Amino acid sequence: MIIKWRDDYSCYDPIIDAQHSKMIDMINEMNEIAKLVEDGVDSYDRIVEIFNGLKDYAVYHFGHEEKMFEEHGYDSFNTKIQILEHKSFFHKVSAINLYELDESQQEAVNGILDFLSKWLDHHILHIDKKFGEFLRDKNE
Template structure:
């Protein structure tokens, strides 16, 4: 069972992106619960696919926003996003190719990495865009 609780401190101030972040965390929480319970492999595979598809959608939308607004940290954000997507892809590949064990610690790593990314990287564009809007 996940001990993760969404907090307002995680907000970037960009409402649409904050909705995306929260939804992705919901996916990860559901995966943690499925992996820690007695859910079948198909349920976990479906959850991994949903998380993978959604994070790619989110990163694409976020990068579009940052490009349109001229955010100076776009290249770094893109690099970070590619790393994270590769981690999820590796996890999916290993799991679907027969490693029927999905460690909670692996999902916790993904969640913690994403949370750190929001707090350390995404908050920067939140501050930047707030300044642009003023």
């Protein structure tokens, strides 16, 4: 399922929003590949490439967010929750076995997509949104 940007994804910061939007694009790209897999096209290399690209981008994005928490004096409790959430993302993506992907591409790619899309939705709407509201209130 293609994820579409929704207004309520906004975290009231143009850079964070642009980064989330790029992650949505990457997940959607993976979705396009999943359709090829369904048609029987071997897409192992493309899946690994997008998956690794998304992991690298997440490192950059989390780093950016963590720098912002510090710069804007976000409270330590919420900062801790955010950092735990970032760590948990890496824990989960590291547990994804890419050998399995080679065995059964369709099942594996659907599992990855399901995880990534649910994760991003939660990350934006329940975790970053809170920081966004903090930024918005601070700027008022």
